[in-house]
Structure formats: C-alpha cells, structure tokens
Amino acid sequence: MSEQEDRTFFDTFMLVLAFLIVFTIVIFAISNSVANRTIADRHHQTADAAERLAERIRPEGRLCLQGQEEECEVRVAAVTRPAAAEEEVAEAGEVDGQQVYNQACTACHGPGIAGAPRTGDDAAWAARMDKGYETLLDHSINGFQGDAGFMPARGGNPNLSDEQVAAALDYMLEQLD
Ligand code: HEC
Structure with a gap:
C-alpha cells in the first residue's frame, strides 16, 4: 500500500x-x-x-379544630356539619318501622321464603294473630322455631333494638286487612 x-x-x-x-x-x-x-x-x-x-389524592375530609377554621380550607363544610349531625340524631331517635322492615324482614316475609308468612297475606297471619301480639313480638325479638320454618331472632340482625323490631312487626301487621 x-x-x-x-x-x-x-x-x-x-x-x-x-x-x-x-x-x-x-x-x-x-x-x-x-x-x-x-x-x-x-x-x-x-x-x-x-x-x-x-x-x-385529595383527602376526603380534614380535621378542623374549633377556633382554627381560618386555616381550614374546608371550613364551610366543618361549620355546617354539626347542624346536619343533630338532624341525623333526631331522625335516629324516632324508629321508622317500614325502614327496619325493609332492611331486616322483607327478605323472607316479602316473598314468603322458607315458610315465612308473607306480609299482607291475611290467611297466613290469621292463626298467628290468635297467639296474641305479645307472643308475636317475643318471637320477633327472640326468634321462633315453628312447623313452617325457623324465624331468626331480630330477623337475624342482632344490632336491632327491641323498639326497632317492634316497629317493624307493627308495620308488618299494618299491612293486613
Ligand atoms: C331469614 C328469614 C326471616 C327473616 C329475615 C325474618 N323472618 Fe320472621 N319468620 C320467618 C319464618 C320462616 C317464620 C315462620 C316460622 C314458623 O312459623 O315456623 C317467621 C315468622 C315470623 C312471625 C310469626 C311468629 C309466630 O309466632 O307465628 C313473626 C311475628 C315474624 N316472623 C316477624 C319478623 C320480623 C319483625 C322480622 C324482621 C325484624 C322478621 N320476622 C324477619 C323467617 C324470617
């Protein structure tokens, strides 16, 4: 090269x-x-x-201490909250039988599942009414094993108070003629 x-x-x-x-x-x-x-x-x-x-990632709520509302972005919500809370308490105080019924009883007594007497079925309830209200209430609260099936205590919802179960029973019986 x-x-x-x-x-x-x-x-x-x-x-x-x-x-x-x-x-x-x-x-x-x-x-x-x-x-x-x-x-x-x-x-x-x-x-x-x-x-x-x-x-x-915005937080759902913020702790807003009384007296520090100025620094709180959500102070409008914080200030209006107590009024709303009081209303809720007032509503919870009076028992709504229909509401309890819809929540705890209608699942079985609406369609008449597993031998449960259907709500509004006069014939199915006639014999039971003869037992007397106190017995029906007792069976609602404490449960009842009958020939037709098993009725769980408080409809299977132990969180219900006696008053709530009674209100639901009243509502159920009101549906009869
Ligand atoms: C899981 C299903 C179920 C739920 C929920 C339920 N029941 Fe019952 N209930 C039954 C059955 C089944 C019977 C029939 C028992 C029998 O007579 O053999 C019955 C019977 C009854 C009776 C008649 C008892 C008697 O002595 O004849 C009452 C009153 C009653 N239920 C009230 C309620 C109330 C009030 C609620 C809601 C708080 C409720 N039940 C929720 C299944 C249910």
Missing part, C-alpha cells in the same frame, strides 16, 4: 468517524428533548399533571 493510499484511507476513516460522532450527539439531543417532555408528564412535573394528581 502506497503512502498516498494510506492517506486517502485515513482521511475517509476520519470523515466517517466525525460523522458518527456528530450523529451520536444529534441523536442524544433529540432523545433528551423527547424524554424531557414525556418523562416530565409521567412524573407529574407539568402543571396540568400535578393538578390532576393533587385532585386524585
């Missing part, structure tokens, strides 16, 4: 090398700028993404 040929080869080689270096730098710059845009979004660094994130 002559010296001239060597030179040409070397020059070409350098040219290719230079091109590769420039090419690498350009690719690096492009990928960097693309990454900056997309990764920033994925990591919630754009204003929009940060806002959406804050909305998603």
Whole structure:
C-alpha cells in the first residue's frame, strides 16, 4: 500500500468517524428533548399533571379544630356539619318501622321464603294473630322455631333494638286487612 493510499484511507476513516460522532450527539439531543417532555408528564412535573394528581389524592375530609377554621380550607363544610349531625340524631331517635322492615324482614316475609308468612297475606297471619301480639313480638325479638320454618331472632340482625323490631312487626301487621 502506497503512502498516498494510506492517506486517502485515513482521511475517509476520519470523515466517517466525525460523522458518527456528530450523529451520536444529534441523536442524544433529540432523545433528551423527547424524554424531557414525556418523562416530565409521567412524573407529574407539568402543571396540568400535578393538578390532576393533587385532585386524585385529595383527602376526603380534614380535621378542623374549633377556633382554627381560618386555616381550614374546608371550613364551610366543618361549620355546617354539626347542624346536619343533630338532624341525623333526631331522625335516629324516632324508629321508622317500614325502614327496619325493609332492611331486616322483607327478605323472607316479602316473598314468603322458607315458610315465612308473607306480609299482607291475611290467611297466613290469621292463626298467628290468635297467639296474641305479645307472643308475636317475643318471637320477633327472640326468634321462633315453628312447623313452617325457623324465624331468626331480630330477623337475624342482632344490632336491632327491641323498639326497632317492634316497629317493624307493627308495620308488618299494618299491612293486613
Ligand atoms: C331469614 C328469614 C326471616 C327473616 C329475615 C325474618 N323472618 Fe320472621 N319468620 C320467618 C319464618 C320462616 C317464620 C315462620 C316460622 C314458623 O312459623 O315456623 C317467621 C315468622 C315470623 C312471625 C310469626 C311468629 C309466630 O309466632 O307465628 C313473626 C311475628 C315474624 N316472623 C316477624 C319478623 C320480623 C319483625 C322480622 C324482621 C325484624 C322478621 N320476622 C324477619 C323467617 C324470617
């Protein structure tokens, strides 16, 4: 190989090398700028993404101490809350028989499941009425095993008070003619 040929080869080689270096730098710059845009979004660094994130992880409620309402963002909710709570207590005080019935009795006595006398079925209830109200109430509260099936105490809901069970029984009997 002559010296001239060597030179040409070397020059070409350098040219290719230079091109590769420039090419690498350009690719690096492009990928960097693309990454900056997309990764920033994925990591919630754009204003929009940060806002959406804050909305998603926003706490349901905040403890707002009396006297510190000024610092509380949710002070409107905190101030109106006691009034609403009082109302709820007032409502819980008076027992709604229909509501208890719908919650604890209708599952069996609505369709007449497993031998339960159907609500509003006069014939089915006639014989039971003869037992007297006190007995029916006792069976409602403490449960009853009869020929037709098993009536669980308090309709299977031990959280019900005697008053609630009585109100549900009253509602059930009111549905008879
Ligand atoms: C899991 C089903 C079921 C639920 C829930 C249920 N009952 Fe009963 N109940 C029965 C069955 C079955 C009988 C019939 C038992 C028998 O006479 O053999 C019955 C019978 C009765 C009787 C008649 C008892 C008697 O001495 O003849 C009353 C009263 C009664 N249920 C009230 C209620 C009330 C009030 C509720 C809701 C608080 C309720 N039941 C919820 C199944 C249920």
